[in-house]
Amino acid sequence: MTDPFIIPEEESASEAIEAIRDELELFDDWMQRYRYLIDLGEKLPDFPQEWQNDHFRVMGCQSQVWLNFRxxxxxxxxxxxxxxxxxxxxVALLLRIYSGRNFPEILAVDPIFITDLGLAGALSANRSNGVASMVQAIQKIAQSYL
Structure with a gap:
């Protein structure tokens, strides 16, 4: 089994956000951007079946979302x-931004990037709330180490 934990491609969270912005701008409309998001999700490492339970579930998401960390x-x-x-x-997009960062950097990333990238306006209210719940869960984990 491959390592399910994401190793960052970019040097910093802000560089990851800028790279995602550049990638999203390549597409003419949101149907193409949704396809891009789906492709990102398909490239995620396999998430172990034994982690797909309530212990790792992110509450506040309409869909089932699981998150683990080391x-x-x-x-x-x-x-x-x-x-x-x-x-x-x-999930893949958020992990690209937050995974492999130190505690202060994770906490310093202002979730306004979700709006700045145009994601908040293009997602349903339930999905936007789910993204916010994922960011809160990630930041809560980082906060627990400070």
């Missing part, structure tokens, strides 16, 4: 998944 030397690595294709893509 901490090593002040850095948190996240693994996640969802049972819904677009939401799984949103």
């Amino acid at each position: 901490e090593k030397d002040g850095t948190i690595f996240f693994a996640g998944s969802s049972d819904a294709a677009i939401v799984k893509g949103l």
Whole structure:
């Protein structure tokens, strides 16, 4: 089995947000961007079946979303998944931003990037609330280490 925890591609969370912004701008409309999100979700490492339970579930999401983490030397690595294709893509997007970062960097990332990237306006209210719940869960984990 491959390691389910995400290793960041970019040096920092802000670089990841900028890279995602650039990638989203390549698409002409939100149908293409949804396809991009679905593709991101399909590329996530497999999330172990034994973690797909209420212990790892992110509450506040309409779809089932699971999140696990490991901490090593002040850095948190996240693994996640969802049972819904677009939401799984949103999980992948958030993990690209937050995984492999130290506690202060995770807490310093202002979730306004969700609005700045145009995601908040393009998602249903339930999905937007779910994204906010995922960000809160990630930041709560980081906060617990400070």
